[in-house]
Amino acid sequence: MTRLIFLLILTSNIAYCQVNIFPPESMYNGIGGMNGESIASWETNNRFENDAFGMFGTGDMRNTNPSNYPGASGTWNVMLNSPTEYFQMSGINTLNYTGIQLTVGIRKSTIAEDGSGLLVEFSIDSIQWEAIPLTLPSGPGTAGWHYVQPAAFLPAATKLHLRFTSITTTEFRLDDICLKGILPCPTxxxxxxxxxxxxxxxxxxxxxxxxxxxxxxxxxxxxxxxxxxxxxxxxxxxxxxxxxxxxxxxxxxxxxxxxxxxxCGASCNLNGSNLIISELCDPIADFATDRFIEIFNPTSNSIILDGWSVKAIANYSECESWELTGIIHPGEALTCGFTNPVYGGPHDFSTADWNATVTASCCSFWNGNRRDGAALYQGTVKVDEALFENTSVGWFNDRCLLRIDTICRPNPTENSAEWIVSDLINMAGVTPSSPGEHITHCPGIAPSVFADPYPAEACEGGSLSFHAAALGPGQPFTFTWFVLESAGNWDAIVPSGIYSVMSAPTGSTLLISGLQPSMNGIQYYCKAYNQGGGCSSVSDAFKLGVIALPATSAIFHY
CATH class of the missing domain: 2.60.40.10 (Immunoglobulins)
Incomplete structure (x- = not known):
């Protein structure tokens, strides 16, 4: 007897993909048909979508109560509404597939039916049949269509047969029958x-x-x-x-x-070790909606923020949270605040709960006292904190709290010495408030490099110049240009021959002369180093375009 396979383990390092072994059987190929027509007549007139298979049964074809689950074909279906009525599909080749599973749309007419009234089976010889366990949701609201995938794996065979038999008076409808299998990916x-x-x-x-x-x-x-x-x-x-x-x-x-x-990207010998909180602001105007907290990346690496969170602290208790997502790049500052601030926005992460007009909200108690602040978490681990002490003494009321520009590493404990308090802040976003910007002298921040390769094309025999500019701490910068050689190596360009380089403290220009068609498509990029060479970063790569001159010939007249 053929046995169901309930476990499939793939241990190869080859990639696999799940595919439909045949198009889902929608029960109709668009050619004629009458409501209530027999399955045998439907098969004789070639109205099934997978006409190559043998279709048998004692049920009948219906275009009422069409399937309506996501992706349903929604036209004709097979109806079984009395004991022993059945529908069978035969001659399905499942060889070379693994992890073979049935998916099918089933409509039941009663809420009590749980799937036990429909016998689903398979066979590899149409003589011995093996049941496929089927469970349907039951209870209030469950009458209707359900798209199900029984939790069983079927065998590979040259001719597999599927059979659906009613064993009750419940009315069943069948649609979109399909087998899915796993194949090695051809890519x-x-x-x-x-x-x-x-x-x-x-x-x-x-x-x-x-x-x-x-x-x-x-x-x-x-x-x-x-x-x-x-x-x-x-x-x-x-x-x-x-x-x-x-x-x-x-x-x-x-x-x-x-x-x-x-x-290739930014690189530093000396690096900040993690993200930090860089600014907390309690402006005078529209403080109820415009208070914000800022974080900063002092490292030379982009950091994925999934799993990170910023928590506001009011009256010495964490009371509001912003769940962070996306990426924060080196030297980038991101802000957390209200969803619709008057000034200083929009914020990178926002919540409507951060609003002091809401009675007893966290924001309403966040007044810039020494017991108010913020904490930065990676998962459940506190990475950084901005807090003075558990007293109601004023600290940054009507002002901004700014991280000292030489602080490059987080500190999860209270340390007011790492912060300075600004002058009065009339409105968020007005100096010295700076949401989204943080002045720093962290040695772990690499410069940002931007290449301007346009125009990227020139004619054979001509020349092209490419300019790169750098921003960030550690000026003046030094620059090196690189070219991708045919062996796959990026070689540093030594000014000579066709290459000349002119550099300034914040920029560099590469001039390429005597262009030849063989140089078309060659790739270049520029690398900038900050003062002392501790940190570096690169521009995007770009391609050289050389347009060959048209061939000419001389015509002589005699």
């Missing part, structure tokens, strides 16, 4: 070029199965752009991300043979 990555580079680098990906590519991912982040050259080659641009990331090509399923790409 394969065999090589990438280059294997490292900054954001903006064009990566040539070689492999197979790329024709239907819908997405290219770098570490889970979508490529800035991609182009399918043919089934075995595609070009993808590295997005703004850092670190060693896996490249995945999605073409109906995720690729096998995924490769790692090392994204």
């Amino acid at each position: 394969l990555i065999t090589s990438i070029f280059p294997v490292t580079g900054p954001p903006g680098t064009e990566v040539r990906i070689k492999g197979s199965g790329f024709s239907g590519t819908s997405q290219v991912l770098f570490g889970g982040i979508a490529a800035a752009s991609f182009l399918v050259v043919n089934d075995s080659t595609l070009l993808a641009m590295v997005p703004s991300i850092a670190g060693s990331v896996q490249i995945i090509v999605s073409a109906g399923c995720n690729s096998n043979g995924n490769k790692l790409f090392e994204v």
Whole structure:
């Protein structure tokens, strides 16, 4: 006897994808038909969608009570409404699939029916049948359509048969019957070029199965752009991300043979160790809605904020929370506050509860006294805190509390010496209040580098210049330009021959002369170092475009 398989374990490192073994059987291919027509007549007239299968049964075809669950075909269905009435599908080839499961739309006419009144079975020879456990929701409001996937795996066979038999007087309707199975993903990555580079680098990906590519991912982040050259080659641009990331090509399923790409980014010998709270503000005007808390990234790394939270402290108790999401980049400041402030907004993270006009709200007690402040958490671990002591003495009332610009590491304990109190703040966002900006002298912050490669094309024999500018602490900066060589290495450009470089304290220009068609598509980027070389960062990569001159010939007249 064939046995159901209730457990599937895949231990290979090959990627797999779940697919429909056949299109969901919608019970109608759009050709004629009468309400109440027999299954046999429906089959004879080739009205089933999967006409290659054998369709049998003693129920009948209906276009009433159409299926209405998400994705339902919503036209014809099979009705079974008396004991022994059945519907059967035969001749389904499931070889080469694993993890085979049934999905089916079932309508029941009563709320008491729990699935026990419908016998669902399979067979590999149409002689011996094995039941597939079926459970339907029961109770008030459950009469109607349900799209279900029984928790059982079916065997691979050249001819698999499915049968649905009513064993009660409950009326059942069937629609969108389908088998899903797992196959090795046909998309394969065999090589990438280059294997490292900054954001903006064009990566040539070689492999197979790329024709239907819908997405290219770098570490889970979508490529800035991609182009399918043919089934075995595609070009993808590295997005703004850092670190060693896996490249995945999605073409109906995720690729096998995924490769790692090392994204160049900011780097520092000395680094802030984590995020910090950088500003708390209690403005005079519209304080009820405009109070805010700011966090800052003093490190040289972008930090994913999922799982982080900022908590306001009033009267020495944590009483309001902002759950953080997204990414905070090096040197970036983000704010938490009310959803619709008058001044100083909009905030990166907001809540309507942060409003002092709401009686007994956290914000109404957050008055800038020494027992008012904020805490920064990563999960359940307190990373940083802005707090003086548990007294009602004024601290930053009608003012902003600013983190001293040399504080680069968080402190989860009370330390008023790390903060300075500003002058009176009339309105949030007016100096010295600075939501979204934080002046710092942290040595762990790399400069921001921006390349201006336009125009990116020039004619053969001409020249092009590219400019890069840098911002941030640690000026003056020094600059190095890099070119991607044919071997896949990014080589530092030494000014000579076709290359000349002119640099200033905050910018640098690369001039390329004597352009040749063979240089078309070569990639470049610029790297900036702050004073002392402790920190560096890179521009996005860009491509050189060389337009070949048209061929000419001489015509002689005699």
